[in-house]
Amino acid sequence: MTHTVEKIGGTSMSRLAELRDTLFIGDRATSEVYNRVFVVSAFAGITNLLLEHKKSGEPGVYALFANDDSNHKWQDALDRVAEAMKAAQSEILTHKGDIQQADLFVDERILGARNCLIDLQRLCSYGHFRLPEHMGHIRELLSGLGEAHSAFVTTLMLQRSGVEARFVDLSGWRDEGDVCLEKRITSAFDGIDPATEMPIVTGYAQCVEGLMNEFDRGYSEVTFSHLAALTSAREAIIHKEFHLSSADPKLVGEGAVRKLGRTNYDVADQLSNMGMEAIHPKAAKTLRQAGVPLRVTNAFDPGDPGTLIDDQPADTAAAEIVTGLDIVTLEVFEQDMVGVKGYDAGILEILKRHNVRIVSKTSNANTITHYLDASLKTMRRVERDIAKLFPAAEITSRRLAMVSVIGRDLNGLSVLTRGLQAIAAAGCEAIGASQGPRNVDVQFVMDRASSETVIKALHAELIENAPTRLSRAA
Numbered sequence: 435m436t437h438t439v440e441k442i443g444g445t446s447m448s449r450l451a452e453l454r455d456t457l458f459i460g461d462r463a464t465s466e467v468y469n470r471v472f473v474v475s476a477f478a479g480i481t482n483l484l485l486e487h488k489k490s491g492e493p494g495v496y497a498l499f500a501n502d503d504s505n506h507k508w509q510d511a512l513d514r515v516a517e518a519m520k521a522a523q524s525e526i527l528t529h530k531g532d533i534q535q536a537d538l539f540v541d542e543r544i545l546g547a548r549n550c551l552i553d554l555q556r557l558c559s560y561g562h563f564r565l566p567e568h569m570g571h572i573r574e575l576l577s578g579l580g581e582a583h584s585a586f587v588t589t590l591m592l593q594r595s596g597v598e599a600r601f602v603d604l605s606g607w608r609d610e611g612d613v614c615l616e617k618r619i620t621s622a623f624d625g626i627d628p629a630t631e632m633p634i635v636t637g638y639a640q641c642v643e644g645l646m647n648e649f650d651r652g653y654s655e656v657t658f659s660h661l662a663a664l665t666s667a668r669e670a671i672i673h674k675e676f677h678l679s680s681a682d683p684k685l686v687g688e689g690a691v692r693k694l695g696r697t698n699y700d701v702a703d704q705l706s707n708m709g710m711e712a713i714h715p716k717a718a719k720t721l722r723q724a725g726v727p728l729r730v731t732n733a734f735d736p737g738d739p740g741t742l743i744d745d746q747p748a749d750t751a752a753a754e755i756v757t758g759l760d761i762v763t764l765e766v767f768e769q770d771m772v773g774v775k776g777y778d779a780g781i782l783e784i785l786k787r788h789n790v791r792i793v794s795k796t797s798n799a800n801t802i803t804h805y806l807d808a809s810l811k812t813m814r815r816v817e818r819d820i821a822k823l824f825p826a827a828e829i830t831s832r833r834l835a836m837v838s839v840i841g842r843d844l845n846g847l848s849v850l851t852r853g854l855q856a857i858a859a860a861g862c863e864a865i866g867a868s869q870g871p872r873n874v875d876v877q878f879v880m881d882r883a884s885s886e887t888v889i890k891a892l893h894a895e896l897i898e899n900a901p902t903r904l905s906r907a908a
């Protein structure tokens with residue numbers, strides 16, 4: 435096969451009209467327009483409204499429906515989704531006929547979802563049917579609305595510009611079959627010839643495994659990687675709003691950050707652990723196993739080759755990325771812990787039960803500290819369960835931040851020492867710091883209020899001042 439499979443994230447999707455003139459068409463000859471399959475995310479913010487906010491946890495339709503205290507709340511939230519979808523498409527579509535078609539599409543899908551949820555509530559008012567058993571399906575149904583919408587709008591926009599674009603809806607809308615992810619993708623691609631048409635594929639794919647159930651947020655990269663692997667793509671490409679850079683350009687400055695020319699899956703894994711999702715870890719695995727090379731590019735800089743991600747080690751040691759994450763530390767202190775086994779296992783079991791993501795951990799004789807990515811509401815439940823299991827323990831949760839310095843090879847760079855000095859010189863305090871013997875990341879923990887200053891200070895010390903061979907971002 436000679437085609438590529440290319441994914442566009444939500445932030446970039448919201449600038450779709452610009453993408454038409456750079457990524458999709460630009461100054462390409464007709465022959466260069468095709469042999470590219472696009473997988474799209476929902477427009478920025480839509481999945482947050484449908485499910486819950488990815489960062490703040492603010493409830494969307496799903497979360498409101500799940501704690502259904504009043505019928506109005508989730509219904510109003512669904513209305514807000516429709517409004518946001520229509521607002522997004524009005525920025526992109528210019529032809530009246532297209533806008534009308536897209537409005538109808540939104541109305542039809544939102545009405546369908548609304549009816550489905552109402553019917554389910556009615557059914558579950560009978561004792562034999564339990565709402566909790568269906569929540570997984572509801573989450574799947576709602577997720578799919580966002581990507582179906584964005585793919586539909588993208589197709590309309592491209593067709594209006596003369597591209598043979600084809601809407602490929604993997605969301606299973608009103609579909610009867612129970613199919614696995616592989617079948618869902620391969621049967622949708624039956625009869626599609628990427629050489630003569632451009633498939634615009636929904637980032638959500640309905641399947642018996644349940645995409646949300648298995649992979650949760652960031653699922654569009656899972657669809658993307660499977661599609662690339664199953665169709666033996668020449669290359670899998672993720673288009674982002676910026677070049678994959680040594681730090682967030684919005685925070686450190688576009689002029690100060692460096693573009694990553696190349697990195698490996700080890701670094702990509704550390705980035706997703708820090709919530710940065712350079713690529714979903716499960717998606718990286720699929721591509722790695724299928725031997726499909728991965729590239730991350732700036733969607734708005736089409737002439738640039740971007741960052742190649744493979745499984746190769748670095749030629750020279752270097753700090754590559756500085757990135758931060760708000761975390762909650764869970765400290766369990768018990769004097770009797772010293773020399774006794776089983777405390778850690780007990781805590782882990784509780785964290786697993788509450789589905790809490792562990793970012794990192796440290797322990798000593800009588801204290802186990804987990805650095806977690808969790809809401810305070812979940813933390814209260816976790817603390818309650820730990821108190822029940824270890825009644826004599828002192829349990830403390832604190833809202834802090836973690837900043838991590840990541841690179842394929844950090845050996846010999848004294849990242850920990852230089853990092854602590856840079857943090858102190860910037861007038862901040864490191865509450866914790868850790869580095870493992872494998873030396874691909876060094877983590878610093880501090881107050882949330884100082885995390886941005888720390889990112890800038892570490893970036894200046896370890897990347898801007900480093901004599902690396904990374905090139906500057908254009």
Ligand SMILES: Nc1ncnc2c1ncn2[C@@H]1O[C@H](COP(=O)(O)OP(=O)(O)O)[C@@H](O)[C@H]1O
Binds near residue numbers: 679
């Ligand atoms: N190291 C980094 N390199 C590039 N962008 C980064 C980095 N860290 C954070 N970002 C931020 O990530 C944001 C979203 O990136 P992107 O992956 O394009 O989102 P999406 O998947 O929603 O399209 C950008 O607006 C940028 O500010």
Ligand SMILES: N[C@@H](CC(=O)OP(=O)(O)O)C(=O)O
Binds near residue numbers: 443444481488655
């Ligand atoms: N919009 C979905 C799917 C996705 O993966 O989006 P993005 O590519 O913008 O992370 C989500 O937020 O989970």
